[in-house]
Amino acid sequence: xxxDATLEPMLVEFLKKTDGVADANSVRGVEVxxxxxxxxxxxxxxxxxxxxxxxxxxxGDKFWQRxxxxxxxxxxxxxxxxxxxxxxxxxxIDTDSGNRGFEIQAINFDYASDIGTITISRQVxxxxxxxxxxxxxxxxxxxxxxxxxxxxRLRERSAGMQEVFIRSNRGLREASIEIFDRTFTVTVxxxxxxxxxxxMGVLSALMALQLERARELAVLRANGMTPGQLWNYVITxxxxxxxxAGILSVPLGILMAYILVYVINLRSFGWTLQFMITPxxxxxxxxxxxxxxxxxxxxxxxxxxxx
Numbered sequence: 001x002x003x004d005a006t007l008e009p010m011l012v013e014f015l016k017k018t019d020g021v022a023d024a025n026s027v028r029g030v031e032v033x034x035x036x037x038x039x040x041x042x043x044x045x046x047x048x049x050x051x052x053x054x055x056x057x058x059x060g061d062k063f064w065q066r067x068x069x070x071x072x073x074x075x076x077x078x079x080x081x082x083x084x085x086x087x088x089x090x091x092x093i094d095t096d097s098g099n100r101g102f103e104i105q106a107i108n109f110d111y112a113s114d115i116g117t118i119t120i121s122r123q124v125x126x127x128x129x130x131x132x133x134x135x136x137x138x139x140x141x142x143x144x145x146x147x148x149x150x151x152x153r154l155r156e157r158s159a160g161m162q163e164v165f166i167r168s169n170r171g172l173r174e175a176s177i178e179i180f181d182r183t184f185t186v187t188v189x190x191x192x193x194x195x196x197x198x199x200m201g202v203l204s205a206l207m208a209l210q211l212e213r214a215r216e217l218a219v220l221r222a223n224g225m226t227p228g229q230l231w232n233y234v235i236t237x238x239x240x241x242x243x244x245a246g247i248l249s250v251p252l253g254i255l256m257a258y259i260l261v262y263v264i265n266l267r268s269f270g271w272t273l274q275f276m277i278t279p280x281x282x283x284x285x286x287x288x289x290x291x292x293x294x295x296x297x298x299x300x301x302x303x304x305x306x307x
Contacts, residue, residue, distance in 0.1 A: 035092040043125035060105035074106035078270035079116020095128035206300035231305040242293025246286030
């Protein structure tokens with residue numbers, strides 16, 4: 001078993017008793033030999049706060065109730081995918097008490113490791129490993145306590161005892177989202193290019209339509225249609241084109257997003273995102289298609305009306 005740096009027991013108790021701390025969960029991370037190879041094993045305290053910190057993709061019956069009492073583990077989505085492991089499979093781990101089998105009873109969403117993680121209850125971990133060290137500590141603020149103020153208080157109390165890194169979950173989440181958004185900046189560029197291509201496509205189609213329907217438009221003008229009426233006629237057709245394009249883009253966009261999340265993303269990284277369809281985004285897509293079509297149709301409509 002290989003372990004990383006640990007926290008001093010005195011510091012752990014000191015931080016737990018800090019004013020404003022409602023609950024605490026310890027974390028122990030080690031490398032262990034398993035039937036799949038060398039893997040990361042994380043032991044956590046079981047509690048309501050710890051449960052809420054994990055989003056389960058799949059789980060067995062009454063998983064959290066059994067978590068501290070039975071030889072069961074939770075694996076990350078990446079681990080399950082890369083090792084072809086699923087619910088009900090038995091994972092053999094070399095412990096200080098010998099090689100033991102642990103049944104996989106939950107798969108959780110996790111984006112912290114690209115090789116995956118095995119998570120076990122601290123209570124079960126202590127039964128098989130002679131290791132009472134703590135790698136990390138999750139502290140939960142009391143209701144109404146300012147998190148940033150509590151972080152500063154914890155840093156002040158830990159100063160001089162042990163060099164530790166303390167950061168709020170909110171700050172970590174904001175930094176992660178910023179990095180994540182930066183990674184997907186290219187999608188914003190692709191979106192703008194798609195709008196530009198659609199704009200040019202509608203413009204080119206209408207310009208070609210002007211040449212093709214020159215005789216038809218001349219007949220309409222000869223029958224008494226005014227330039228304004230002809231302009232309204234053409235711009236209405238343009239709007240209908242935009243509506244049809246927007247409506248057709250919705251199911252195609254959803255299908256493409258589904259493939260990206262559950263096929264391409266899974267094969268590339270081993271994890272998936274939570275697939276959510278937001279009505280506001282779909283409405284924006286249709287509205288954008290209509291606006292782009294109308295803008296692209298202004299010049300051709302003007303030329304047709306003047307023909």
